[in-house]
Amino acid sequence: MKIGCPSEIKNNEFRVGLTPAAARAYIENGHQVVVQKGAGLGSGIADEEYQNVGAKLEESAQTIWDQAEMIVKVKEPLPDEYDLMRPEQIIYTYFHLAAEEKLTKACLDKKIIAVAYETVQEDSGALPLLKPMSEVAGRMAPLMAAFYMGKPFGGRGLLPTGVPGVLPANVVILGGGVVGSNAAKTASGFGCNVTILDINVNTLEHLENILPVNVFTQYSNSQNLEDALARADIVVGAVLVPGAKAPKLITRDHLKIMKTGSVLVDVAIDQGGCTEMSKPTTHDQPTYVVDGVLHYCVANMPGAYARTSTFALNNMTIPYGLQLANKGVEQACKDNHVLCRGLNAYKGTLTCAPVGEAFGMQDVCRLPEDVL
Structure with missing residues (x-):
């Protein structure tokens, strides 16, 4: 799978979706990783650090969004990124859809596969990707x-x-x-x-x-x-x-x-x-x-302490990200119900009940057969 990591564009957002160690983990599992030039600078990560582990660098976010089968980010896609999203593309990031109706509609219209860090939930109720x-x-x-x-x-x-x-x-x-x-x-x-x-x-x-x-x-x-x-x-x-x-x-x-x-x-x-x-x-x-x-x-409070936040976040996101990349989102969700709870939208279908309740879409909110 081709994994893409564009620069964050939210105001004063200095975190980055992948550390070099996380990029290396994807590459060691047989995947390709492409990172936008300068994406890690706000977290104190030089471009050369990504190159040293085998990741490729690209100048433009457009190129990364066009090429990647899975996008790994930190913050939700912003309006300027909506048109970059492609049907059936996995986007693995924080979404917070219940507070963002326009983003929710964009995810459904673009038919992306939205895997939200904040709703990956263990049986105990713990939220491992939100915790850091x-x-x-x-x-x-x-x-x-x-x-x-x-x-x-x-x-x-x-x-x-x-x-x-x-x-x-x-x-x-x-x-x-x-x-x-x-x-x-x-x-x-x-x-x-x-x-x-x-x-x-x-x-x-x-x-x-x-x-x-x-x-x-x-x-x-x-x-x-x-x-x-x-x-x-x-x-x-x-x-x-x-x-x-x-x-x-x-x-x-x-x-x-x-x-x-x-x-x-x-x-x-x-x-x-x-x-x-x-x-x-x-x-x-x-x-x-x-x-x-x-x-x-x-x-985006943690963006102020970007280096600490980036490394703490990647420590938790990489195991689940590897499951998505290694197995594909459908099999990964079938095999791991904790990860499946992170699925918020799937190819035009809303799949997260609390988001459906927030926007009166309970009747159309469901998990598709592909992931059950």
């Missing part, structure tokens, strides 16, 4: 919030770590999954008072057992949420329903009870965001203010 970027984004969230808490950047002017005689910040994290637990690690390391809200008591019990003593857990209900928001200096939105739109836990009315200059980092923005006011932002213009609350809603 959730870890990065979770650890980033308090870092970004601490920066924007500075008065010149729109925040309260509160140093989250505190100093002797001055209390540290109160950090509230909505969701105790991978993002939430990693955000708690960073924020607690700052010395902040951290509260995690979740509706799963077992999750709360686990987090209380493994996290430092300045991390507190609380069952999430309307009263507890409002009380937490009222005292919060920093809020991290870390809720996730796999493949589906994120629930809108914070409403416009909630902002009235929050402190002026508090910072809200919505890590769930890839799935539509967990507040009514959330809208995707970029690393160029990462924040905006609504009712005195500063919102940070960058849709």
Whole structure:
């Protein structure tokens, strides 16, 4: 199979779909790999590193999309890439289709085979290809919030770590999954008072057992949420329903009870965001203010720490990618139901139930016989 890796074109996206080690793994399995020149530079990977493992380089993305049977990316195809997609071409990347109706329609119209990292799901519920970027984004969230808490950047002017005689910040994290637990690690390391809200008591019990003593857990209900928001200096939105739109836990009315200059980092923005006011932002213009609350809603947070993110992502994506390349998507999905859950669109058919629910397409959402 011919594997193509074009440069990412999303605003300030410095990650790349393949590391040299991943390219080498495909080549050692008998496949051809073609990488766009300069694709890895943002992650500190020189073109020569790809050539040294046997990959070929191409100048244009058009050439790669035209030649490749499988495209390996990081972020979802953007509108400028829709016309590059070809029928029956496998595209292996993050899609987040439930938050992108135009992209969903483009995938169906182009009859591609969309294998989405974020919905590859183990029987336990774990999301192995989403996990590494959730870890990065979770650890980033308090870092970004601490920066924007500075008065010149729109925040309260509160140093989250505190100093002797001055209390540290109160950090509230909505969701105790991978993002939430990693955000708690960073924020607690700052010395902040951290509260995690979740509706799963077992999750709360686990987090209380493994996290430092300045991390507190609380069952999430309307009263507890409002009380937490009222005292919060920093809020991290870390809720996730796999493949589906994120629930809108914070409403416009909630902002009235929050402190002026508090910072809200919505890590769930890839799935539509967990507040009514959330809208995707970029690393160029990462924040905006609504009712005195500063919102940070960058849709590709891990792209800022591209080298760490690229290598962490490839560590997880390559085993599944090799199954797709070695067996073809149909046989790979038949043999591995974990991978099959990552199939979001197949030759014009929508195959991911949460995406179908997001757009009222439940009646036409199904797995084709080819992959059953």
